[in-house]
Amino acid sequence: MLVLTRKKNESIVINDDIEITIIDIQNDQIRLGISAPKNVSIYRKEIYLEIIEENKKAAENQNISLDDLKKKLKI
Amino acid sequence: MEIRLFREGGKVMVLETQHFGNIEISEEDIIEFERGLPGFEDNKRFTILEKVGDDNPFKWLQSIDSNTLAFVIVQPQMFKDHYEVKIDDNVAAELELEDVSEVIVYSIVTIPQEISKMTANLKAPILINAKKNKGCQMMLDDERYQFKHGILQELQNMGGK
Numbered sequence: 001m002l003v004l005t006r007k008k009n010e011s012i013v014i015n016d017d018i019e020i021t022i023i024d025i026q027n028d029q030i031r032l033g034i035s036a037p038k039n040v041s042i043y044r045k046e047i048y049l050e051i052i053e054e055n056k057k058a059a060e061n062q063n064i065s066l067d068d069l070k071k072k073l074k075i
Numbered sequence: 076m077e078i079r080l081f082r083e084g085g086k087v088m089v090l091e092t093q094h095f096g097n098i099e100i101s102e103e104d105i106i107e108f109e110r111g112l113p114g115f116e117d118n119k120r121f122t123i124l125e126k127v128g129d130d131n132p133f134k135w136l137q138s139i140d141s142n143t144l145a146f147v148i149v150q151p152q153m154f155k156d157h158y159e160v161k162i163d164d165n166v167a168a169e170l171e172l173e174d175v176s177e178v179i180v181y182s183i184v185t186i187p188q189e190i191s192k193m194t195a196n197l198k199a200p201i202l203i204n205a206k207k208n209k210g211c212q213m214m215l216d217d218e219r220y221q222f223k224h225g226i227l228q229e230l231q232n233m234g235g236k
Contacts, residue, residue, distance in 0.1 A: 038163060038164045038165070039163075039164050039165035039168065040165070041165060041214075043214060047214065048113065048214070050198075050222055051113040051114070051198070051199045051212070051214060051222070052113045052114035053114075054183070054185060054196050054198075054199070054223070055112055055113055055114040055115060055183065055196075055212075056114050057185045058146050058147070058183045058185040058186075059114075059144055059146060061145075061146070061147050061184070061185070061186045062093060062143065062145065064147065064186050064190070065094070066125075066126075066129075066133045066134070066135065066147070067131070068190065069131070069133045069147065069184075069186070069193070070129075070133065072190055072191060072227060073132075073227075073231055074231075
């Protein structure tokens with residue numbers, strides 16, 4: 001991993017078209033500004049991990065039958 | 076466990092599935108997920124399984140790369156009147172979408188021990204371009220939608236309409 005030190009209002013540029021700026025630093029919180037082309041996906045990592053976790057839970061449905069689920073729909 | 080895929084002449088192959096036994100699928104039934112699904116990145120080919128003529132809103136998104144992997148899916152319009160999926164440019168490109176209205180949207184359903192507490196993942200829907208047989212799971216940057224959205228009551232209500 002490349003490690004760089006930056007101060008407030010300083011930036012790094014990735015691949016010519018992505019710029020990440022340190023907007024503000026308060027205690028242990030850092031606000032980042034990200035300029036990137038529209039086709040670049042940017043996620044908070046914990047959200048991405050949540051998708052993985054939810055997919056893994058959903059993959060445990062193997063013993064279910066669709067007919068059982070359908071029956072549940074009848075009020 | 077690896078599945079056995081073999082061709083029987085032409086383009087038909089037999090897929091061993093846990094839920095429907097051995098089924099024949101043709102190449103047109105295979106949906107390609109270039110990036111796989113988060114957590115299951117090695118699974119890049121899926122097919123949708125449902126019983127012919129069944130009005131069951133639940134279907135299986137069955138992996139072709141691993142026959143033990145299948146997700147229950149449901150179309151969100153079966154339980155939600157308004158569900159807004161904003162498709163960004165890179166997803167449209169990935170799916171080779173010419174028109175975003177062509178996309179078919181599914182939610183993955185998680186079913187706990189108590190079936191009535193099943194939830195749909197509205198935060199990260201499955202998007203499919205049926206014309207090009209391309210699919211992906213996209214994250215919505217939309218606070219209205221949750222990873223665990225209770226659906227049974229809403230499905231029952233919509234069914235009663």
